[in-house]
Amino acid sequence: MATGARKAVYPLFQLGGPQLRIFRPNFFMLAVRPGVPQPEDTVQFRVSMEMTKVDIKNYLEKIYNVPVAAVRTRIQYGANNKRNHKNQRVKKPDYKVAYVQLGQGQTFQFPNLFPEKEQDAETRSFDDFKDKYMEREKQRQKGDPRRGGVPDWFGL
Numbered sequence: 001m002a003t004g005a006r007k008a009v010y011p012l013f014q015l016g017g018p019q020l021r022i023f024r025p026n027f028f029m030l031a032v033r034p035g036v037p038q039p040e041d042t043v044q045f046r047v048s049m050e051m052t053k054v055d056i057k058n059y060l061e062k063i064y065n066v067p068v069a070a071v072r073t074r075i076q077y078g079a080n081n082k083r084n085h086k087n088q089r090v091k092k093p094d095y096k097v098a099y100v101q102l103g104q105g106q107t108f109q110f111p112n113l114f115p116e117k118e119q120d121a122e123t124r125s126f127d128d129f130k131d132k133y134m135e136r137e138k139q140r141q142k143g144d145p146r147r148g149g150v151p152d153w154f155g156l
Helices: 053-063 121-141
Strands: 029-031 042-047 068-076 095-102
Touching (some): 029 053, 053 068, 053 095
Antiparallel strands (some): 068 095
């Protein structure tokens, strides 16, 4: 060992207080309501593109104490069919979707944030009137079936 080597001594305080830092992941997970019905024990998340299946499982188990049985992921490609004012294609960003199957006996159901209110008689009668009016208007605006799809403004 060289005679000039010294043991490193770390100061008790450093700028930014590294002793007080809490390290949290740089990822996000957003629970989304699935478009198609899922089993009771499956939850759909929109996650960061960098997250792996192991990251997702560890994230839920370590931070939220949620038992996870399995994780499936897919990448949803963004739509590429819009154009801006310069007629250039505009693409929506891609995102990753994770389907997390919860542990034994665990279920998840989205809360009903906007439950249907019970209607009083006056509101119900107004809705009935509105429905009848809309039905009459649809019948009135529906074209003559004998015209074969030719609009009314085009005289025959």
